[in-house]
Amino acid sequence: MARSNDSNQGRMTTRRDFLKASTVAASAAVSGSLSLQSKAHAAGRDIIRVGMIGAGGRNTGAAAQALAADPGARLVAICDIFMDRVKSKRDMLKKQKGDQVMVDDDHCFAGFDGYKHVIEASEVVVIANAAKFHPLHSYKAIEAGKHVFVEKPHGIDPAGMKLMRKAAALAKQKGVSLVSGLQSRYHEGYIETVKRLHDGAIGDVVAAEETWLRAPYVIIDRAPGLSELQWQCSTQYHFGWLSGDDVVQTLVHNLDRSRWVMGDKSPVKCHGLGGRSSMTDHIYGNVFDHHSVVYEFDGGVPVYAFCRTTTGCHNQNSSVIIGTKGRANVTRCQIWGENEWRWKGRCNPYQKEHDELFASVRSGKPINNGEYMVDSTMMTVMGQLSCYTGKEVTWKQMLESDFAYAPRPEDCRDDMEPPVKPGPHGRYAVPIPGQTVML
DSSP, rough: OOOEEEEEEETTHHOOOHHHHHHHHHHHHHHHHHHHHHHHHHHHHHOEEEEOOSSEEEEEEHHHHHHHHHHEEEEEEEESSHHHHHHHHHHHHHHGGGGGGGGOOOGEETTHHHHHHHHHHEEEEEEEEEEGHHHHHHHHHHHOOOEEEEOOOOOSSHHHHHHHHEEEEHHHHHHHOESSOOGGGHHHHHHHHHHHHHTTTTTOOOEEEEEEEEEOSSSOOTTTOOHHHHHHHHHHEEEEEEEOOOHHHTHHHHHHHHHHHHOOOOOOEEEEEOSSOOOOOOGGGOOOOEEEEEEEOGGGOOEEEEEEEEESSOOOEEEEEEETEEEEEEEGGGEHHHHHHHHHHHHOOOHHHHHHHHHHHHHHHOOOOOOOOHHHHHHHHHHHHHHHHHHHHHHHHHHHHHOSSOOOGGGOTTOOOOOOBBBBTBBBBBOOTTOOOOO
């Protein structure tokens, strides 16, 4: 069974160390962050202080890209649920980026409140932790006047998406950048492909098929000594209250591309189905292993969306757009039909989004990806809730709903009990379409 590099098996903190680290980190923040900030400002405007909220694999990559984007960027603070993960990723980045990493022990924070200290110490905040917390952490960073890069998805429920919408509006008001991890919008080949579609290369769009079929996110064994809360946080992609499940986590890239092709309009309604077929052991938490969602846009144009996280099956990632004069695959940057074309360039959109973020900080001309990042994520939440409940869901319902997975992010504490528990056989209950009510 695969083991995650992020899990630090055999070295994860015990429950007592977990709580102790949070207390020590909080007390260190008052004196430590003040001294660090004075040093950074004394160095002049060439230095941009960067903080990481989340120390998993994705945020470690995002932090490395942030440091590569600007020679004056300095990583100054990191937080995560687990202190050992914070320090291991700090040391890894130090080996890669040398003097650009200046995170001392006083700026390593553990626990649910660690984000507050990272925001205090930083000018640019890079967020890639459990998606449940993306709206709250983004809002708090922007409220403090910090620039934000936040990984997808940008929330997991209607309540979170309302807060992320407020965060985007506040970023405009405060004149700070808000950059989305929906990296398709920064891919030069995708940009050119979508431009050609908007110019009529395949005629009128009549349908789209969005597909992402893959094995489950990395599966880890439960390390000895972990509380139930720590265990779920260590494998957060497999628990809906933390990750939002796979339509939200995985299809968000695909559905963002469909909305983009459709002129950044949102669907009128959708209906979905999903469940668990084979990934039922306790290590898969309480998420579904397959989903299908049919979205309907104005004029009756359908988007058929499919995702599956099952081992030993066919894998595919594609965004196929069908028109009256041809078809296109956005992920292949290719068009067939009356106007055949293929883009042959190279682009690293993950790096490009950070390049543009730091350029905006330097120029004083903020970037705000708020509109598409919020509505594209809301589209995935809409589909996920339809799969869970078995009901047709409308865009109007989503905009009016205040549904949130319990507990709300601001109510999460290091010593709380998780909202889901294993059953008699160690397995976790999953939503039941036709019985589960969420809207």
